[in-house]
Amino acid sequence: MTAPDPKADLHRYLQSARDALLWKLDGLSEYEVRRPRTPTGTNLLGLVKHVAGVELGYLGDTFGRPSGEPLPWRAEGAESNADMWATAEESRDDIVGLYRRAWAHADATIEALALETVGRVPWWPGDRNEVTLHHAVVRVIADTQRHAGHADIIRELADGAVGMNRGNDSMAQGDSEWWEEYRGRLERVAREAGRGAE
Helix, strand or coil, X not given: CCCCCHHHHHHHHHHHHHHHXXXXXXXXXXXXXXXXXXXXXXXXXXXXXXXXXXXXXHXXXXXXXXXXXXXXXXXXXXXXCHHHCCCCCCCHHHHHHHHHHHHHHHHHHHHHXXXXXXXXXXXXXHHHCEEXXXXXXXXXXXXXXXXXXXXHXXXXXXXXXXXXXXXXXXXXXXXXXXXXXXXXXXXXHHHHHHHXXX
C-alpha cells in the first residue's frame, strides 16, 4: 500500500466531476445545451458556466490568485443569475474553454499551496470568511458533483442518454422495454403509497 496523497485524492474526485459534467454536452445541439428544462431554467451550458466561476472564485480569488478571466456576470449591476445561462453571443466553445482554463488555474492553486493554507472568500461576511484550501477544494467538489447530477437528469430529458461517465454508465442493465416496465412499476407503487397515506 502506498502512502496516502490527500491532494491527489481530492484532485481525482474533482476531475471526475468536471469530466462528467462536460460529457453531458457531447453530441447535443446548441439549442439542447442551452434549453431550460426546469421551472427555474436549469440548462446544461449554464451549469458549466456556473461551475467555471465557482472554481475561479474558490480556488483562485479566495487565495489571492486571481485568474484575470473576465466574468461579466460578477460585475456591479450584472443581471441576477447571469452565471446560470449562456447568452447567444457566448458560444459553447467559449464556455467550455473558460471552464478548462478555470481547471488549469484551480489545479495550479492546489499544486502551489498546502492544504492547510488559509484564504478569504471575498463574497462571504468578513467575520467568517476564512477557509483552508482543503475546505475550498471539498466545497468545489461538492458543488461540481451536485451540478453534474443536475446535468445527468437534464441530459436524460434531452435525449434519454444516461450514465456517470463515458464507458461507465453505472446503470442497471435493461433494454427500453425493461426500463418502461420498471418505470411503470415505480409509478404503480407511488400511487399505491399515495393512496395509503391519505
